[in-house]
Amino acid sequence: xxxxxxxxxxxxxxxxxxxxxxxxxxxxxxxxxxxxxxxxxxxxxxxxxxxxxxxxxxxxxxxxxxxxxxxxxxxxxxxxxxxxxxxxxxxxxxxxxxxxxxxxxxxxxxxxxxxxxxxxxxxxxxxxxxxxxxxxxxxxxxxxxxxxxxxxxxxxxxxxxxxxxxxxxxxxxxxxxxxxxxxxxxxxxxxxxxxxxxxxxxxxxxxxxxxxxxxxxxxxxxxxxxxxxxxxxxxxxxxxxxxxxxxxxxxxxxxxxxxxxxxxxxxxxxxxxxxxxxxxxxxxxxxxxxxxxxxxxxxxxxxxxxxxxxxxxxxxxxxxxxxxxxxxxxxxxxxxxxxxxxxxxxxxxxxxxxxxxxxxxxxxxxxxxxxxxxxxxxxxxxxxxxxxxxxxxxxxxxxxxxxxxxxxxxxxxxxxxxxxxx
Numbered sequence: 001x002x003x004x005x006x007x008x009x010x011x012x013x014x015x016x017x018x019x020x021x022x023x024x025x026x027x028x029x030x031x032x033x034x035x036x037x038x039x040x041x042x043x044x045x046x047x048x049x050x051x052x053x054x055x056x057x058x059x060x061x062x063x064x065x066x067x068x069x070x071x072x073x074x075x076x077x078x079x080x081x082x083x084x085x086x087x088x089x090x091x092x093x094x095x096x097x098x099x100x101x102x103x104x105x106x107x108x109x110x111x112x113x114x115x116x117x118x119x120x121x122x123x124x125x126x127x128x129x130x131x132x133x134x135x136x137x138x139x140x141x142x143x144x145x146x147x148x149x150x151x152x153x154x155x156x157x158x159x160x161x162x163x164x165x166x167x168x169x170x171x172x173x174x175x176x177x178x179x180x181x182x183x184x185x186x187x188x189x190x191x192x193x194x195x196x197x198x199x200x201x202x203x204x205x206x207x208x209x210x211x212x213x214x215x216x217x218x219x220x221x222x223x224x225x226x227x228x229x230x231x232x233x234x235x236x237x238x239x240x241x242x243x244x245x246x247x248x249x250x251x252x253x254x255x256x257x258x259x260x261x262x263x264x265x266x267x268x269x270x271x272x273x274x275x276x277x278x279x280x281x282x283x284x285x286x287x288x289x290x291x292x293x294x295x296x297x298x299x300x301x302x303x304x305x306x307x308x309x310x311x312x313x314x315x316x317x318x319x320x321x322x323x324x325x326x327x328x329x330x331x332x333x334x335x336x337x338x339x340x341x342x343x344x345x346x347x348x349x350x351x352x353x354x355x356x357x358x359x360x361x362x363x364x365x366x367x368x369x370x371x372x373x374x375x376x377x378x379x380x381x382x383x384x385x386x387x388x389x390x391x392x393x394x395x396x397x398x399x400x401x402x403x404x405x406x407x408x409x410x411x412x413x414x415x416x417x418x419x420x421x422x
Contacts, residue, residue, distance in 0.1 A: 004392055004395050007150065015088045019083060025056065034079045073192065075170075083142075091132075096128045125229050128393065148398040148402060151395075152406075189371065193372045197378045198375055205338065205353065205375070205376055210240075212322070216277075216279075218276055219275040219276075221271075240268065243299055243351075303317050338375060
């Protein structure tokens with residue numbers, strides 16, 4: 001397992017934080033440092049057709065080692081980290097033989113990773129954990145996925161007795177800001193289906209995700225001396241507050257689970273004259289998703305109607321844009337690709353946890369671009385913050401799943417599988 005630890009640490013210590021405010025791809029140049037390292041590693045382990053384009057998309061091929069026809073499959077992960085929490089100067093801590101007790105991440109600031117709050121920790125008692133030092137995120141999302149894919153390809157190269165078809169690997173920038181698949185060349189990738197290695201807990205297997213939209217809302221105001229403001233001043237911050245209060249109070253991330261959707265205020269900046277609010281809208285059900293967007297627009301319209309006479313024009317301006325959709329619609333017609341991953345896990349003694357993603361992956365976008373792409377666990381927990389950690393044994397199991405999927409793909413009669421689904 002030391003090989004996995006060393007590779008993972010070499011990835012997470014490179015700052016690859018993406019930037020939603022940047023118009024470029026990748027959104028930050030520093031992402032290319034890791035992208036170029038990945039190109040070198042893929043070539044070093046023996047992959048062919050290794051490429052990186054001007055936008056930082058990395059692809060490579062493990063050629064087939066069988067004579068019969070096998071579908072070309074792919075494995076995809078992203079190398080950027082979330083801008084929600086700093087990814088600069090990551091200093092991972094290795095915790096061997098975890099004893100099930102509190103882990104002090106940072107003694108000076110009394111930052112503790114505790115199973116009393118993060119109960120999933122107890123699933124990994126006796127295992128080796130990699131944590132943060134309490135000052136940054138870790139980057140297991142999705143550098144654990146990178147580690148697993150590269151390690152699995154290396155293992156297959158070194159063990160030609162394991163039969164497999166052609167395998168394509170793809171690494172993307174900017175997934176964390178919703179742009180990872182924007183200019184992914186599906187035709188060039190050339191796989192019939194793929195798997196993103198971007199899930200969390202060991203055993204996760206997901207082919208459903210949120211429908212997602214983002215809203216940017218501007219509230220205008222009128223500044224007047226507060227001593228003479230009666231009937232004249234309009235405080236844009238208070239209007240923004242009114243808007244937030246009109247959203248359902250229990251339909252927020254911290255109050256929902258499973259298939260329940262939500263509204264989530266992700267940014268709020270302002271002054272008396274102008275306030276900007278950023279909001280994300282999520283729901284697995286397409287009809288409910290549509291209703292959520294209409295609800296936001298209705299609140300905006302009601303505010304504009306209320307202030308029409310006093311302000312003289314729209315006081316609230318909303319821009320609502322769809323971001324991605326539930327991949328279930330595109331994966332279900334090829335459900336055998338989910339069954340294949342489930343079979344691989346069961347053969348490895350891993351209990352599959354088939355559940356909806358409360359988020360999205362590159363795979364949700366890629367599925368609508370012609371590359372059906374379920375999601376498989378990468379092992380990490382508590383993404384996007386200082387309490388992030390990953391069990392090394394989970395990463396090893398993810399490597400095993402990739403290898404087993406490759407092996408099963410070369411021995412499965414997919415003509416029969418396709419007929420079963422019709």
